[in-house]
Amino acid sequence: MNTPGTDQLREIEKSGKRVCIQTFGCQMNEYDSEVVKAALEKQGYVLTDSEEAADVVILNTCSVREHAENKAFNKLHLLCREKKNGRPNLTVGLMGCMADNYKEKLLKDFPQLDFVAGTRNVMDVTRLVKEIEEKRSRGVPPRNDSAGQDAQPTRLGLARNGTQTVIARSPAGATKQSKSLQLAAISKEGWWEEYAETVPRREGVRAFLPIMTGCDNLCTYCIVPKTRGREVSMRGGEIVDQVKKLADQGYKEIQLLGQNVNSYGRRYVGEDESYRTRKEPNRFPELVAAVSQVPGIERVSWMTSHPKDASRELFEVMRDYPKVTHWFHLPVQSGNNRILKRMGREYTIEEFHEKLELLRKLVPGAAVSTDMIVGFSDETDEEFEETRRVMEKFMFDSAFIFKYSLRKGTPADRLPDNVQQAVKEERHRVLLKLQKEVSRKVNDAWIGRQADVLFSGRSRVSDQDLIGEMRNHKRVVVKAPAAFMGNVKQVRLTRLKDETFYGELCEV
Numbered sequence: 001m002n003t004p005g006t007d008q009l010r011e012i013e014k015s016g017k018r019v020c021i022q023t024f025g026c027q028m029n030e031y032d033s034e035v036v037k038a039a040l041e042k043q044g045y046v047l048t049d050s051e052e053a054a055d056v057v058i059l060n061t062c063s064v065r066e067h068a069e070n071k072a073f074n075k076l077h078l079l080c081r082e083k084k085n086g087r088p089n090l091t092v093g094l095m096g097c098m099a100d101n102y103k104e105k106l107l108k109d110f111p112q113l114d115f116v117a118g119t120r121n122v123m124d125v126t127r128l129v130k131e132i133e134e135k136r137s138r139g140v141p142p143r144n145d146s147a148g149q150d151a152q153p154t155r156l157g158l159a160r161n162g163t164q165t166v167i168a169r170s171p172a173g174a175t176k177q178s179k180s181l182q183l184a185a186i187s188k189e190g191w192w193e194e195y196a197e198t199v200p201r202r203e204g205v206r207a208f209l210p211i212m213t214g215c216d217n218l219c220t221y222c223i224v225p226k227t228r229g230r231e232v233s234m235r236g237g238e239i240v241d242q243v244k245k246l247a248d249q250g251y252k253e254i255q256l257l258g259q260n261v262n263s264y265g266r267r268y269v270g271e272d273e274s275y276r277t278r279k280e281p282n283r284f285p286e287l288v289a290a291v292s293q294v295p296g297i298e299r300v301s302w303m304t305s306h307p308k309d310a311s312r313e314l315f316e317v318m319r320d321y322p323k324v325t326h327w328f329h330l331p332v333q334s335g336n337n338r339i340l341k342r343m344g345r346e347y348t349i350e351e352f353h354e355k356l357e358l359l360r361k362l363v364p365g366a367a368v369s370t371d372m373i374v375g376f377s378d379e380t381d382e383e384f385e386e387t388r389r390v391m392e393k394f395m396f397d398s399a400f401i402f403k404y405s406l407r408k409g410t411p412a413d414r415l416p417d418n419v420q421q422a423v424k425e426e427r428h429r430v431l432l433k434l435q436k437e438v439s440r441k442v443n444d445a446w447i448g449r450q451a452d453v454l455f456s457g458r459s460r461v462s463d464q465d466l467i468g469e470m471r472n473h474k475r476v477v478v479k480a481p482a483a484f485m486g487n488v489k490q491v492r493l494t495r496l497k498d499e500t501f502y503g504e505l506c507e508v
């Protein structure tokens, strides 16, 4: 744990309550943490990176992989132990996918945990923190001091938008009011309108903007449909307004976020179908085109997509609109059709290949990254070999390779997790090594070429150098004046070190 420096401590003494938020998982979680930080700051809380100095520590968690969950559980154990052994006034909260996945069980297993808030309850966090602190100041006992050790959670009722369920633990035998010091806010439906109004604070030139949440797909290994619920999208007009505000604040790149952005617009916040007939973008390609035309915006990208929903129309938008990224994250997961079917991916490897070819034909120079899972239920050596061959043939620019780990509560929970760990490790090693070679080959082909680079910050190695990204998201370091930050310039790529290009300005 970090210990605060003397200056930091002095600063803290002068100010209000200090809050430390630690984020695990994806960019959506990063964004949610920013929203919560902004909301707490508005209420007078001071942000700190130091757990020791904090009055409130919030873990924003991820359930997608076992490893991320274990890290969060370990951290939670440590915090709860610390609270029990000498920091009774520390407020400990947990938000994100683990809150949706384990719900009130977390409160039972961790008596020192003060609150949990689900992924659709981001805007409840400030209220929960304040409520806990207010109750503590009134001397309401923490659960482990009350008669409520074994109490069952009590539903308190529906809140404002009619879709929100607020749950609180009550001591055994108590009336339906929260008398203990643990609180939860977890809802499956809805998405707070106010969420869109909380503009993220971000360093640099890139701002993340969630446009939808949840997922209607049923990939059998994935916990997201359980934790984040069904898809719901933010209105197109609202998104464009947000982007205008971000552009006014000086952001140059917008990254649109969602579990499956390509199916944006299937269902809107509030289920209001009239949005569809309004003059505002209500499908993803239209939305991308509209966002890219906001004055001041130099680049638009997105994360993440399901291959079955990536369309020719979107590829054409990438080709025709100069501010739209040439990077596509297209998760293939496996190279074998039987495994893809067991995974519930809804495409064959041939269909995936066809789409990849179309993208590369319509958008020359597009970089494609992917995800692969090795050791999924029943995967044989031959089936893995097909995946290996796909990796060799499809020439992805980069790949995230995961060893399959069964997540409780997913459809794959009913399938045997029968590939030995040592075999998973070996397949993982083989793919990592292969992808490194493939990436090197793909990147080498860029040396000597010219590319538009959006400069985003100073290099950590030399303050003469700026770092930036090509339109296909490849990273470039160039000797350039600081005034170029936030601008797009033509760069000639001269060499490659690991995954970073070095280059020189074509004109100064």
Ligand code: SF4
Residues within 6 Å of the ligand: 215, 216, 217, 218, 219, 222, 223, 224, 225, 259, 260, 306
């Ligand atoms: S598309 Fe599949 S892998 Fe992606 S979030 Fe939805 S269910 Fe999970």
